Amino acid sequence: MPHAPCLIFAVGNESRGDDALGPLLLREIARRLEAGAASDRYELIEDFQLQVENVLDMAERQLVLFIDAGHGTPAPFNFYRPQPQAIGHSTHALPPEALLPVFEQVLHRPPPPAYVLCIRGERFELGEEVSPQARRHYEAALAFTERLLANATVESWDALAGMP
Amino acid sequence: MTYHLETAEHPETLRRVAIDPVSRVEGHGKVTLLLDEDNKIHQVRLHIVEFRGFERFIQGRPYWEVPVMVQRLCGICPVSHHLAASKAMDPIVGAHHLTPTAEKIRRLMHFGQIMQSHALHFFHLCSPDLLFGFDSDVAKRNIVGVAEAHPETAKQGVLLRKFGQEVIRMTAGKRIHGTGAIPGGVNKSLTVAERDELLKDVYTMIAWSRDAVHLVKKLHDANPALYNSFGLCRSNMLSIVGHEGAMDLYDGKLRARDADGKLIFDGVDCNNYYQTIEEEVRPWSYMKFPFIKALGKEDGWYKVGPLARVQNCDSIPTAFADHERRDFMDYAGGSPIHASLAFHWTRMIEMLHAVEGIKELLHDDDILGTELMATGERKREGIGVIEAPRGTLFHHYRVDDDDLVTMCNLIVSTTNNNQAMNEAIRHVAKRYLHGHEITEGLLNHIEVAIRAFDPCLSCATHALGKMPLKVELVDAAGQQVHELSRGL
Numbered sequence: 142m143p144h145a146p147c148l149i150f151a152v153g154n155e156s157r158g159d160d161a162l163g164p165l166l167l168r169e170i171a172r173r174l175e176a177g178a179a180s181d182r183y184e185l186i187e188d189f190q191l192q193v194e195n196v197l198d199m200a201e202r203q204l205v206l207f208i209d210a211g212h213g214t215p216a217p218f219n220f221y222r223p224q225p226q227a228i229g230h231s232t233h234a235l236p237p238e239a240l241l242p243v244f245e246q247v248l249h250r251p252p253p254p255a256y257v258l259c260i261r262g263e264r265f266e267l268g269e270e271v272s273p274q275a276r277r278h279y280e281a282a283l284a285f286t287e288r289l290l291a292n293a294t295v296e297s298w299d300a301l302a303g304m305p
Numbered sequence: 306m307t308y309h310l311e312t313a314e315h316p317e318t319l320r321r322v323a324i325d326p327v328s329r330v331e332g333h334g335k336v337t338l339l340l341d342e343d344n345k346i347h348q349v350r351l352h353i354v355e356f357r358g359f360e361r362f363i364q365g366r367p368y369w370e371v372p373v374m375v376q377r378l379c380g381i382c383p384v385s386h387h388l389a390a391s392k393a394m395d396p397i398v399g400a401h402h403l404t405p406t407a408e409k410i411r412r413l414m415h416f417g418q419i420m421q422s423h424a425l426h427f428f429h430l431c432s433p434d435l436l437f438g439f440d441s442d443v444a445k446r447n448i449v450g451v452a453e454a455h456p457e458t459a460k461q462g463v464l465l466r467k468f469g470q471e472v473i474r475m476t477a478g479k480r481i482h483g484t485g486a487i488p489g490g491v492n493k494s495l496t497v498a499e500r501d502e503l504l505k506d507v508y509t510m511i512a513w514s515r516d517a518v519h520l521v522k523k524l525h526d527a528n529p530a531l532y533n534s535f536g537l538c539r540s541n542m543l544s545i546v547g548h549e550g551a552m553d554l555y556d557g558k559l560r561a562r563d564a565d566g567k568l569i570f571d572g573v574d575c576n577n578y579y580q581t582i583e584e585e586v587r588p589w590s591y592m593k594f595p596f597i598k599a600l601g602k603e604d605g606w607y608k609v610g611p612l613a614r615v616q617n618c619d620s621i622p623t624a625f626a627d628h629e630r631r632d633f634m635d636y637a638g639g640s641p642i643h644a645s646l647a648f649h650w651t652r653m654i655e656m657l658h659a660v661e662g663i664k665e666l667l668h669d670d671d672i673l674g675t676e677l678m679a680t681g682e683r684k685r686e687g688i689g690v691i692e693a694p695r696g697t698l699f700h701h702y703r704v705d706d707d708d709l710v711t712m713c714n715l716i717v718s719t720t721n722n723n724q725a726m727n728e729a730i731r732h733v734a735k736r737y738l739h740g741h742e743i744t745e746g747l748l749n750h751i752e753v754a755i756r757a758f759d760p761c762l763s764c765a766t767h768a769l770g771k772m773p774l775k776v777e778l779v780d781a782a783g784q785q786v787h788e789l790s791r792g793l
Contacts, residue, residue, distance in 0.1 A: 156362070156377035188481055189380030193429055193448060194467040239449065246452030247460050268362045 145184040146203040147293050153210055154189050158269035159262025162210040162279055163187070165271070166260070169283060170290070182293070191235045196244040196252075204293055205255040207237045208282075210262040210275075217278035218260045218285065222302050225252075254295045256302060258282060336751060338734050346738060349731040350589055351723075351755070360713040368394055368704045372486055375700070378717075381425070384418035384473055385693035387486055388555070389700040392689030394488035397704055399681035406674030407490035410476050412555045413666045414485055415691070416659040417472025419554060420510075422694035423611075423656040424469060426759050427517065428462025431649055434753050435524055440746040458520070461513045465656070468503075468510050472663060475499045490678035500667055507664045511625065514657040518629045521650045525636070533637075536645025536729040536754040539564040540606060541597060542613035543582075543721065544697055545575065545690055550619035552630075552658065554692040560617055561597055561607060566641045569597060575690040578699055584716065594723050595716055606724035608643075609696025610758065611651035616641050621654070623661035629654045645729045645757035693718050695759050719760040729754045 151167035153160045164187050174180040186198060191207070199205050211219065225241035235243070237257050244252035260282045262275045271279070289298065337350045359378060363371060372390040376383035388411055395403065403411070433446040436455060444450075452459035470480065477483025478493060485491050525532040543561045547553025550560070550571075559573035559581065573581050584593040585602050596605030607613070616634070621627040633650060636642070666672055689700040696718030703712040719726075733754040737747055 154377055154380065156374075186480070189377075189383070192425060192466065193463045194470060196463065197467055235448075239447070242449045243452060243459075243463070246449065246456060247463050267358045 144201040145182055147183045147206070148198060148202045148204070149183055149185050149206045149208065150191070150195070150198065151185070151187045151208040152189070152191055153187075156267060158264040158266050159210050159272055159275040160265050161271055162260045162262055162275060162282075163208045166208050166258075166279060166282060166286065170286060174290075191237065191240055193235065193240075193243055193247075195235075196240055196247050199240070199244055199252060199255070200248060202253045204295065204298065205253050206258060206289065207255065208258045208260070209237075210265075211259040212262060212265065214259050214261050216261040216274075217281035218258060220256065220258050220285065220289075220302050222299065222304060223255060223257050254298070256298050258286070258289075336730060336755075338738060340738075346731060346734045349727055349734055351727050351730060352590060359715055359717075363702075363713040364710050366710050368397055368702065368708050368710055369488060371702065371710060372488065373482060373484055376482060382418060382422050382694050383481065384414055384477065384483065385691060385698055386700070387477070387483060388415055388418075389689040389691045389693070389698050390702075391486035391488060392556075392691060393687040393700040393702050394689070395679075396684045396687045397702070398489040399683040400489035400679040401681050403490055403679050404674070404676040405671045406494050406676050407679065409666055409669060409671045410491045410494055411486050413495075413663060413672060414473060414476035414483075415555050416662045416666070417469045417476065419469075419659040419694050420656055420663070421466045421469025421473065423652050423659070424462055424465040426694070426756075427521075427649060427652055427656070428459065428465070430756055430759070431753075432458065432462070434749070434756070435521075435646075435649065439749050439753050446749075461516070465510060465513055465517075465660075468506055469659075472503060475503065487678075489680060492677065494674055494677065495672045497673060500672065503663070504667050507660065507667060510660045511657070511664060514653070514660045515625055515629075518650070518653040518657055521653050522632070525647075525650060532646045533642075533644050536733050536757060537643055538608065538645060538725050538729040538732060539643045540608045540725050540728065541569060541600070542617050542641070543597075543607045543609050544614040544617045545692055546571075546618050547622075552614060552618040552621045552655075554614075554655075554659075556691075559690075559697075562617055562641070564641060564643065566616065569599070575699075576688050578688065578690065579701075582716075584720075590723075592720050592723050593716075595721055596724075607721070608725035608758075609718055609721040610648065610694075611655050612642070612648045613696065614692060615651040615654055621658050623658050623665065626654055626658035626661055629657060645754050648757040648759075695719060696721050719758070722758050722760065726755060726758050726760060729757070 149167065149170060151163035153163035155161040155164050167185055167187050171185050174183055188195070223237040223241065225245070226238040237255060241252045241255060260275070260278050262278070263272045264275075288301065337352065339347050339349070341347050363374065366374060372387050372394060375386040375390045378386050391411070395401070428451070429448050432451050433448065436451060437446050445454075448459060473483065474480050475495060476493075477485035485493060541561055541563050543559065545553065545557035546560045547557040558571070559575060559578060560571045561569040563569055570581060581598055582595050583598045583602075584595045586593055594602070594606065596602045597607060598605065615621075615630055621630050633642075633654060685705075686703045687701075691698050698718055699714070699716040701712075701714040702710050705711045730751055733750050737750045
């Protein structure tokens with residue numbers, strides 16, 4: 142089965158406060174895509190963390206969007222194109238920046254254009270609800286996502302990311 | 306056996322070195338090294354703050370929700386919690402003996418989990434240290450550096466992990482939040498197409514896993530002085546073992562050996578774990594310190610995980626892995642090995658066993674069966690014990706008349722290894738950290754010791770921007786004399 146051209150990959154854990162922002166947004170995107178005609182253009186994936194094998198999910202895509210919660214990151218959200226970067230000290234999880242060079246090393250070709258939508262969170266404790274502040278950030282990110290999905294092209298997303 | 310973590314006579318005169326948080330392990334960890342006036346290490350404390358609240362989080366939930374909910378406790382080994390909770394809930398629904406299909410599907414799922422976790426841990430987290438050296442350029446000491454210098458090794462690491470994830474997806478139903486195991490059995494078996502898809506690649510995975518064992522063995526042979534002594538931590542060893550003492554990662558009875566390899570106890574029913582193991586609370590840590598009751602808290606602490614399991618069992622029931630186990634046992638002339646880096650060797654032996662086990666189960670038609678659930682007389686209490694990738698994992702629940710969980714006790718692998726990790730860090734710190742300057746290379750030696758155990762520090766929180774590393778040296782008067790920070 143051919144891959145959908147656009148991959149949207151949300152990262153987070155719904156049981157840990159604002160870490161739920163990514164999965165919550167992905168669920169809303171899924172709901173809205175189901176109602177539209179372009180759902181076969183997108184594949185939506187959710188996981189707790191990005192891991193090395195996720196480069197295989199990125200293969201054969203035209204666009205990749207990572208959605209994640211951030212700590213101490215710009216509010217309400219930040220949309221940017223991550224630059225490939227070797228990460229010296231990381232956790233089990235990889236940030237998108239580190240996934241890009243792994244893609245190139247494993248698959249021997251440049252990764253597809255990838256973007257990050259990082260929604261600022263405030264609290265990440267086990268069992269907490271999404272904080273009121275993060276809920277506001279989520280609403281702003283959701284509105285922004287409408288613009289992303291309205292024109293899912295490299296040119297459009299580069300412009301939204303402030304790329305020349 | 307003695308330990309000296311709390312024995313400084315005048316702690317008020319000690320200098321404190323804090324490493325907060327520990328990088329390349331999950332979540333929030335903090336290492337406090339207390340130095341004396343001569344800059345010698347007297348105390349080490351590994352603080353892990355994220356374990357608080359797990360049991361409370363689960364209390365009050367309906368029992369049938371628990372096997373799914375507990376997967377959120379850990380982003381690396383959710384399947385281990387899923388299976389341990391399901392095992393614990395089996396007697397609560399009266400399933401005292403699972404159907405062959407249910408047990409074999411669960412075992413298949415568990416092998417997939419062991420495989421993906423061990424592959425991630427070794428190739429992603431530890432191979433950079435082992436292949437480039439602990440003091441090597443930090444910009445290269447990562448998975449990307451491994452991919453550049455050893456592209457085939459890095460590629461195999463990615464694909465081994467992917468294969469393990471596929472086994473989980475097919476047995477659990479989904480990549481995450483799987484529902485495959487349920488109280489009393491499983492809710493799906495494999496289709497012929499799924500089995501055949503896995504069979505296509507399993508022999509390649511076995512070959513690569515054998516290569517991985519040989520790679521670690523070569524590293525030990527190349528530098529025995531380092532590998533035989535780094536993070537040395539002589540301790541008791543605990544695990545479950547299966548029939549006739551064979552390695553069994555899914556089910557069995559508790560066995561413990563002392564540091565010399567002599568049996569402390571054997572054949573203990575997991576339902577009686579609390580009669581042999583006690584948990585101590587210390588004021589400076591959220592994480593408990595378990596110990597073997599019969600030996601007391603001074604001498605009863607132990608290590609769990611691959612290094613304990615491979616030396617605790619009498620055999621491994623798959624051919625290649627058992628051959629490698631015997632090689633490993635011969636390496637030290639039959640005496641137990643307690644050096645922390647040997648965790649990696651045994652971890653790769655277990656990965657090989659897991660892939661061989663997957664292959665055997667894929668050739669067993671029971672995994673295609675339709676008898677998925679067992680029933681029987683219900684109980685109000687259940688205990689599930691499993692050998693998770695990092696070590697023995699205990700789940701213990703009681704439910705009330707409304708089927709809600711009223712009591713939950715979890716002893717996760719990292720808790721079982723708590724004292725042993727402190728000891729290993731202390732050993733490394735005593736050897737490598739002297740003087741006032743904390744270099745990145747020195748810090749990494751401590752992190753290498755922690756990574757050998759692979760603790761799940763916080764489990765599944767990972768938010769972008771959340772993991773800077775800060776190191777500070779504070780003098781006896783509480784003044785900071787040196788600080789070292791690094792971000793992601």
